Amino acid sequence: MPPNRRRLPFDLALLGFTSYIGFMSHPDLRENFPNSLWAAMGRGALLRCPRCRKGRLFQGYLKPVQNCQNCHKKWDTVRADLAPAWASMTLSAHVIVVVYHFFFFDTSIANWIATSSLIGIAALISLLSLPSFKGLFMALVWWNRMEAQQG
Ligand SMILES: [Zn+2]
Incomplete structure (x- = not known):
């Protein structure tokens, strides 16, 4: 298995986590969504x-x-x-x-x-x-x- 395939679940989890933090840290999106x-x-x-x-x-x-x-x-x-x-x-x-x-x-x-x-x-x-x-x-x-x- 190439190394990139093994990292994919980790990358997806990191992407989800960072977008969630970005979403929650923006006051207008958190309050007015x-x-x-x-x-x-x-x-x-x-x-x-x-x-x-x-x-x-x-x-x-x-x-x-x-x-x-x-x-x-x-x-x-x-x-x-x-x-x-x-x-x-x-x-x-x-x-x-x-x-x-x-x-x-x-x-x-x-x-x-x-x-x-x-x-x-x-x-x-x-x-x-x-x-x-x-x-x-x-x-x-x-x-x-x-x-x-x-x-
Ligand atoms: Zn807007």
Whole structure:
């Protein structure tokens, strides 16, 4: 057996021990680490770092920060892909279906007003909810360790 194979269990134990000490010695991680997936998703929905709750999650409207300003967690490799778009479209569709029924039974409203109102409401709800849904799904991806590999 080569010497490197024999050292592997020892190296893994040392790696686990040092990362545990590093984790516990960082006050923000020890005190502010989320207790559950729901807590992490709530922090993401409030556009805060799901790991420490203090740093911002986005540097623009939907662009994630490269690293959290507080805990230095790398966020640009955590991708939510199409899940936020799906969620915001589902939400806005359910709202405009309700509004549509008010327009449908009130025939005194012109069609162009009804249609443009529905489009405006759908666009507004989608634009307002999209960052929160992205933060929520980024927290879900991070919690389940499904981050993209670098390179
Ligand atoms: Zn953080």
